[in-house]
Amino acid sequence: AQSVTQLDSHVSVSEGTPVLLRCNYSSSYSPSLFWYVQHPNKGLQLLLKYTSAATLVKGINGFEAEFKKSETSFHLTKPSAHMSDAAEYFCVVSEYSSASKIIFGSGTRLSIRP
């Protein structure tokens, strides 16, 4: 069975400083991995996805993530945080099946200090 573990439930950074949101996955197959963002009272928006192409994936709003098979990690980073980045971030793995349901991590709440 596939799963994802988000190592931090809450991360707080100052505006203009780097962001690191950590995610480890477990998968028997070569996984498809995603990061979604959820702003308060909003739906889930895709930030980026990895599907066995380049290991460094660039997403929207300056976010990127690196797939590291040896570490089973898919951490999300951004060089400089902006106030508008404050949101809940979910690391997600897609099952390798016809239904291909996706499995969510528990989420990391990102707070940005002025």
Next chain:
Amino acid sequence: EPEVTQTPSHQVTQMGQEVILRCVPISNHLYFYWYRQILGQKVEFLVSFYNNEISEKSEIFDDQFSVERPDGSNFTLKIRSTKLEDSAMYFCASRRGGSTDTQYFGPGTRLTVL
């Protein structure tokens, strides 16, 4: 840009009542999903639907739940007799095809059972 839409945005109902949550997936998508997120908890898979039938369902998706694609555009989730613990945000998602394709989420319906 095409998007998944959901109605209503907020539904309040009395325990024991039936509710129908509606979704309009992206028009050329073939796979449809319902997820739910109880307040403060992770997003959980409920059911996947393909070729007019359920392809997979979770333990949560018991006999009180049903899904339907009545007219080729709408995708509905019915809860026959709501319970207090059904209070959650319900997200619809759709995917064009292939296990590596992105699932696109609607904005969600907040269901409150009193």
